[in-house]
Amino acid sequence: MKLKLVPTVVLVVASASLHASQAGITTSSASVIGNAAETAKGAVHENWNTGIHSLQLGKTTRRFRVHVPSTMSPSTKAPLILAFHGWGGDEHEFLKHPVVTKELNQRGWILIAPLGLGKEEPGEFRASWSFRGSTTGLAGPHIGPEVFNAPSTICDEVLTPNYTYPSCQSVAQSTCSWTHCLGDDIDFVLTLIGEARKNLSIDPSRIFAVGGSNGGQLVWELAQNLRSTSSFRAFSSLIGLPHLGFNSPPPVNQARPMLLITGSRDTTVPPGRKGELQFTTTSNGEAYFYESASAVSATWAKALGCDLTQPLPTWVESTPLECSTWAGCQQAANGPSIADCRAPQMGHAYDLPTTWPVIMNFFAQF
Numbered sequence: 001m002k003l004k005l006v007p008t009v010v011l012v013v014a015s016a017s018l019h020a021s022q023a024g025i026t027t028s029s030a031s032v033i034g035n036a037a038e039t040a041k042g043a044v045h046e047n048w049n050t051g052i053h054s055l056q057l058g059k060t061t062r063r064f065r066v067h068v069p070s071t072m073s074p075s076t077k078a079p080l081i082l083a084f085h086g087w088g089g090d091e092h093e094f095l096k097h098p099v100v101t102k103e104l105n106q107r108g109w110i111l112i113a114p115l116g117l118g119k120e121e122p123g124e125f126r127a128s129w130s131f132r133g134s135t136t137g138l139a140g141p142h143i144g145p146e147v148f149n150a151p152s153t154i155c156d157e158v159l160t161p162n163y164t165y166p167s168c169q170s171v172a173q174s175t176c177s178w179t180h181c182l183g184d185d186i187d188f189v190l191t192l193i194g195e196a197r198k199n200l201s202i203d204p205s206r207i208f209a210v211g212g213s214n215g216g217q218l219v220w221e222l223a224q225n226l227r228s229t230s231s232f233r234a235f236s237s238l239i240g241l242p243h244l245g246f247n248s249p250p251p252v253n254q255a256r257p258m259l260l261i262t263g264s265r266d267t268t269v270p271p272g273r274k275g276e277l278q279f280t281t282t283s284n285g286e287a288y289f290y291e292s293a294s295a296v297s298a299t300w301a302k303a304l305g306c307d308l309t310q311p312l313p314t315w316v317e318s319t320p321l322e323c324s325t326w327a328g329c330q331q332a333a334n335g336p337s338i339a340d341c342r343a344p345q346m347g348h349a350y351d352l353p354t355t356w357p358v359i360m361n362f363f364a365q366f
Contacts, residue, residue: 047199052091055195062188064114065091068200069105076108079206080196081363082189083113084215086240087179088126091115099352103360110200114192116214118180121166128165128179129214131221133243135168137176139289140245146277147244154243156287176288185218186228193231208363209235212350213269216240220296223258226251234337234366236261236359239348241269244279244289247296255303257337259362261321261355262293263346271342274324284348297340301326304337312336319358320344335365 048066055062072078081104083094091113094100104111116127133140133154143150155176164172168181189209197204209232211219216237222228223235229250234257241262242248250256262271270280272292279295282288302308310327321343325336339362343351350356 067111077203079109080202081111081208084211086213097352117182129218130179134179135171135181137174142248143245159287212238213240229254241290247291249303258300259339261341264342264344265347268348301338
């Protein structure tokens with residue numbers, strides 16, 4: 001089964017829907033979810049509090065979970081993180097981990113974890129996020145000269161099960177299609193940010209996106225897309241890489257900082273060896289094709305103006321992750337604006353006690 005969730009992993013992503021300009025938007029709140037201390041203190045901030053909320057976009061109801069630090073002052077303009085779950089995940093997988101809420105509370109940051117689409121479809125289909133290649137099943141046009149024998153699809157159709165969603169029957173051009181076609185996830189994310197600015201006291205210049213696996217792939221799409229990249233200050237993708245042919249640079253003069261964390265033992269979304277530019281292939285019984293971690297990091301570093309002739313083997317950070325960057329990437333006071341980090345013993349899972357503080361420290365630079 002594709003991109004299985006591991007209990008210790010946090011997978012977070014955004015969902016799809018109609019854009020605010022195309023449909024009426026209403027918001028509502030459900031029962032508050034959080035620990036007893038959060039609920040007791042209320043954590044009420046503007047119109048959204050800690051708990052489950054929803055947006056009604058046309059005929060589609062989009063659900064998401066909000067975490068507001070209970071100690072926040074109403075006058076504080078807090079940084080905001082959007083966290084996107086992985087394939088088959090939900091809005092709880094991220095915030096149920098104490099290391100995540102502890103860091104948010106200590107730093108005074110707000111987090112929104114939306115729920116993807118797919119469960120609404122007939123049959124046992126998983127919540128997912130969609131982006132270029134995931135719905136058509138076709139590889140993209142951005143294939144570098146160092147890549148040889150590149151296929152035209154994002155998977156080996158013989159070795160890979162057909163996960164095509166009912167909503168994608170008229171969109172899929174191969175059996176490699178594996179996410180929903182119920183709406184535009186970029187539009188949904190932009191709508192969610194707009195509503196968050198109305199209902200939460202956030203700093204609009206400090207909005208960040210993190211995603212795991214399928215959610216991490218959406219993060220790359222948000223960072224590459226002209227419609228969305230300017231809405232964010234920085235990005236982080238965990239065990240998520242673009243499909244083959246989608247190693248495209250960010251819009252001209254709009255490159256944002258990027259932290260990539262992958263597991264060296266990941267057989268689901270394999271990062272490849274350091275310096276390897278050839279595409280990688282899933283080896284867990286399926287055969288999906290991905291851009292390598294080194295290839296996408298180099299593309300991003302070039303867009304950020306880094307000196308690719310001067311790689312730096314380490315990044316100053318108290319972590320067992322093996323991180324690298326390039327000279328000229330110091331766009332922040334305390335660290336790089338692009339980092340390719342590998343967890344030597346990690347597979348397709350998150351070691352949140354290790355990775356989450358690194359993500360927060362990276363975002364805090366900007």
